[in-house]
Amino acid sequence: MKTVIHTITPIITQGIRQLDDIRELERPDLEVRHSILDKGPASIESEFDEALSVPDTIKKAIEAEQDGAHAIVIDCMGDPGLDACREVVSIPVLGPCQTSMYAAGMLAHSFGFITVLGRLRPLIDNMVSKYGIDAKYVSFQAINIPVLEISHDPAKLNEALTEKAILSVQQDGADAIILGCTGFLGCAVAMRRGLLDAGLDVPVIDPIPLAVHVAEALVKTGLSHSRRTWPLPDIKGLAGYDMPGFPGTMKQREVA
Amino acid sequence: MKTVIHTITPIITQGIRQLDDIRELERPDLEVRHSILDKGPASIESEFDEALSVPDTIKKAIEAEQDGAHAIVIDCMGDPGLDACREVVSIPVLGPCQTSMYAAGMLAHSFGFITVLGRLRPLIDNMVSKYGIDAKYVSFQAINIPVLEISHDPAKLNEALTEKAILSVQQDGADAIILGCTGFLGCAVAMRRGLLDAGLDVPVIDPIPLAVHVAEALVKTGLSHSRRTWPLPDIKGLAGYDMPGFPGTMKQREVA
Amino acid sequence: MKTVIHTITPIITQGIRQLDDIRELERPDLEVRHSILDKGPASIESEFDEALSVPDTIKKAIEAEQDGAHAIVIDCMGDPGLDACREVVSIPVLGPCQTSMYAAGMLAHSFGFITVLGRLRPLIDNMVSKYGIDAKYVSFQAINIPVLEISHDPAKLNEALTEKAILSVQQDGADAIILGCTGFLGCAVAMRRGLLDAGLDVPVIDPIPLAVHVAEALVKTGLSHSRRTWPLPDIKGLAGYDMPGFPGTMKQREVA
């Protein structure tokens, strides 16, 4: 049986480079689907952007489950809408930030997070606290290139990321690196080579390939998120938002 | 000079009992204004509800600042949209949950949180972690009455709240009580009397009166939130949301 | 009705510059009173100093309540005698350090503390742990000017404070600054201007004005500290200290 992982890029901008790369993860028994938003921001670089990305992400998650996906991966390192999506669907929903941070906890004594803009630090710190993984998080670094410009000069991007990764390891004591923006998809190979050239043999986590494979692992193990933590929402009245077939089609999960 | 505090109830339901009570806080030098939402949920009892309450809360916050308010209080114990609102306005924005938890840290060695539904526990726990006040939070109790039913039987409500408050103090070791739903406005008096009757002399924090007065204190002291934590968002493109005069009218704060 | 806030400067030194500044906080409905000690140290810069400041601070707190104050603010960033005073009076007692740290938690993701002497670090760290606000405390800086010399050269003081504040923000990641000595009263304006000139838009908390206004907010909300945390002391015998009318006049607090 083919496992279907549905990725949702929670922005409205078409044609971001990484979408083809997501499809490269497909195997004969793994299908990777994809949605972007109709309503929301052009990119996510603030609490404002994130707040406006969530309603349509919820809608796309409901549709993905209705279309037969086995798991959902939200394609943004802010994990926007992760909690709300888990309430409305029964299949596993993964945030690449949460998945990467726990994987880093397995792969190293400590990790560093390298992202686009310094202003994102409070958001990342807050996620670390929420996920309870503070003890492993030792470094935050930003390349200070906005999301919509990261594909303009791939060589410069790789150089900036590698430089910050070296700083993160040598100065801040990170023993693993997390790519802090899903727009960095594919940069891990060059960064790891650059780190090895500097004598630093540490893993570089590319969040989307990791999250897709971990989602697949959860599906094969028959696990999904807890209804005690994320119960179905009780819909009492809602103005201004159109949620497809909600809540009538909400499926009950089978016993694993 | 009159201080103007603007409260935003982030739901669409008209005629909730408490609105008059908010006005009771007014003094000759204190004006309390109020908005509810045009788009959003009927009440907030899930991550789903909260996510859909945020976009219009942001809009109301922008409008409140444009209309001359000196500070904003979000009238929900989930503090929905607190971070995003702080990004888009320069006047202080207070969440009653954050304000109450820090006040409880001043007024007692430990606090208990008493709210409507048990399912809210993860949301509250996550806020405690985000606000970094875990060391003082020792008790979560729920009366299991939905938000839209709390005004049906005031006597029963006060009894249920008092019972849970006594449990919170005696069994869980709470030395102060936070009313965990802003719909409980005004219940603190009866609860405190009930606690004293049981020999338990602990403060009961009614979040909205507290937040309004603390907002006033911040205005008088000339303090607002940090632009390093909540920088102005950079608007690059936005579909499906209409934000009034944004970002042109964003005011720069004066030196305190 | 006029709210009366009583400030106690827990040292014996007359004529410190700041006392007039405290009176500037008065409004038609706010009276600010003041005491200094008869017995105790000339300034507080050690655990030894602090220990010897507490007994007479307790006495002054009892007298302040007997004289009709509605709340007490201890005018020292070591919060000396805060717990003991709360045991012996029923009106709110505020420590400016505790109040500032919690306010900083509301106004920013992180804060830095700038004080007179480096030797105070263990005292400050211990208060942070006691108040449970460790997660927000990222920077401690000292100007290394003793308390009794800070008024000698105001320009040099402002320059030293601003320099350390910039270091605190840029190097240590503080998103808000707390003035770590109540003798710095009034320096916040120049510091905030200096920070803005350096492109750093962060709040600078001047603890005494903040504590006076927050004390007023608690009085208006009808809140005081918990008797479960600070029960009335049971007086069994006491040699060498004279406590006025104690414990006979201890008033029972009314229901809020």
Add this chain to the structure above:
Amino acid sequence: MKTVIHTITPIITQGIRQLDDIRELERPDLEVRHSILDKGPASIESEFDEALSVPDTIKKAIEAEQDGAHAIVIDCMGDPGLDACREVVSIPVLGPCQTSMYAAGMLAHSFGFITVLGRLRPLIDNMVSKYGIDAKYVSFQAINIPVLEISHDPAKLNEALTEKAILSVQQDGADAIILGCTGFLGCAVAMRRGLLDAGLDVPVIDPIPLAVHVAEALVKTGLSHSRRTWPLPDIKGLAGYDMPGFPGTMKQREVA
């Protein structure tokens, strides 16, 4: 290409029921191999047992890598030898306890751990601290049946496990359950059914199937553990232990 996961059961006891069950995880593209120890304890129920299981586990890990495995799973919830094995091999080594705890962090707000004997609590607590996942760990329960007796009466085992799981959820607040002994393999289905019958819809994590699938996910993503955290050991002299081909055959990992 077929992924090869090698499981090592770090005890000397042949014929434990679960070995066939591990093979059930095989798919056309997944091979699961298995070793037990030549030297070591009959079961692991103490620090003493665990200490004596580690040397031969290290040897089996070296052999597994030499035989072409792509990843190793240690088949014991004490994760014995996890750190030492990561030093001596370059392929991923997974401990089921670590993997389950991080997965529980993804699947629920909190988790409970249900194991054989109460005396294991310090070992489990210490692993929780080491993995830095304290914030999610809310419950420890033991059925008090020794490891070597758990297969004697499967019905009684399932009943005991389900009873403790219900206690863990209802009394201790666990929103997910981790099976705390790999000898419980296969019990998750009955437990989850028992929990659902009690109205408790929480995931039950069966650590070995999870760890095998997560190991596969890491292999597919090209990730292994950090050499900064677990550098190759420098062999200076060793008496009484025979390590095969060590350290001559230590392979350098390729760039991911």
Add this chain to the structure above:
Amino acid sequence: MKTVIHTITPIITQGIRQLDDIRELERPDLEVRHSILDKGPASIESEFDEALSVPDTIKKAIEAEQDGAHAIVIDCMGDPGLDACREVVSIPVLGPCQTSMYAAGMLAHSFGFITVLGRLRPLIDNMVSKYGIDAKYVSFQAINIPVLEISHDPAKLNEALTEKAILSVQQDGADAIILGCTGFLGCAVAMRRGLLDAGLDVPVIDPIPLAVHVAEALVKTGLSHSRRTWPLPDIKGLAGYDMPGFPGTMKQREVA
């Protein structure tokens, strides 16, 4: 050479039973001296009591060092004046609470604290936080007998302590017990016997004998507290307190 340990009981009450017991610790090479206060409270059961015990404790500590003691033990589980005393003397000063909590961390996975009155909980919790030993502290129990009455009925005292100790182990998970009042001196033997009779083989720490022997160990190892943490106080002026020979006789410690 004879080691001299000076104990200071920081209250004014003569003839407390335990003083002879302290002398029982003497050996040919160990002398145990003792002081009580001239000014201060009859017993320490509140923050108020503790605050008034500190000034004269400091004086007695200075005198003890001047009289040739090698180390000082403060005979109260509130560790009153510990920090201030370390500032004014150069010989080691031990608090029995701090010493017992760290020893409990060595002797068990967790500890419970059993004291006279429930009202002391905030003081104990605050010391735990200050000493950074939160992870091991799992239980607080009080027998609710005031300090000055504990010697009235030794059999009843032992029974009450043993009952709470059993509760602390069985219900709260304590693996060691700390006697939370130095007035309980000598009760550990009966308590340990009572615990063993209940099948609970856990250590019971009697703080004063432990602190005296640990003080001796520090003297033999040549260690004292850090002057970076507790620098000599700078005496600028002091009203109402008479400190003998201070600061002229302050001795510089020799290199260990």
Add this chain to the structure above:
Amino acid sequence: MKTVIHTITPIITQGIRQLDDIRELERPDLEVRHSILDKGPASIESEFDEALSVPDTIKKAIEAEQDGAHAIVIDCMGDPGLDACREVVSIPVLGPCQTSMYAAGMLAHSFGFITVLGRLRPLIDNMVSKYGIDAKYVSFQAINIPVLEISHDPAKLNEALTEKAILSVQQDGADAIILGCTGFLGCAVAMRRGLLDAGLDVPVIDPIPLAVHVAEALVKTGLSHSRRTWPLPDIKGLAGYDMPGFPGTMKQREVA
């Protein structure tokens, strides 16, 4: 009566300089015995080394108790086998790392750890977490000289240690220093002199003399570790290891 402390150096290398120094701790009433291993590594500098040192350390601990020792000190800063040894003997077993860290908590506000190799950082960090003393641990420094070379050039060793100690105090904020390798025995005197020359009056903890004297203090106080934390192991079958007289001679501890 003579107190007998047995030290076990958990490596196979004869003639390490420090053994004579251990004997210097002897007094008329203190005997210090010593064992090294028959099976194990030449030195301990990795998880691999540590794992292979534990089985024979356990054996030597059993023998030491059978030979009449009153307490055991494991002579390695990794505290190898500490938990397992506590399970199999009833006399106190001390790890010098645990003992030093708790002593540092008594002697200073913070401590730094200075050891041989940077690669040991995860092991030390993990011990800090396990011992729950994270709040006091502010600095890790390594001189990068392997264990077996530290006696080659004593002057260079003292210089390297002093340089790192100064860095630890001035840059990292350590107020006490722990010698992080028991092979540094005796270096504390020169380091403390070097620190004083740099104006830094902080204690330097030499772990073995400290642990021997603290072991003696525990023996005199009649305390040993908790059987609730470390119950006797239940021996069910064991291949490849020969444990002398185990478990027949396991002695029950007497009531303290």
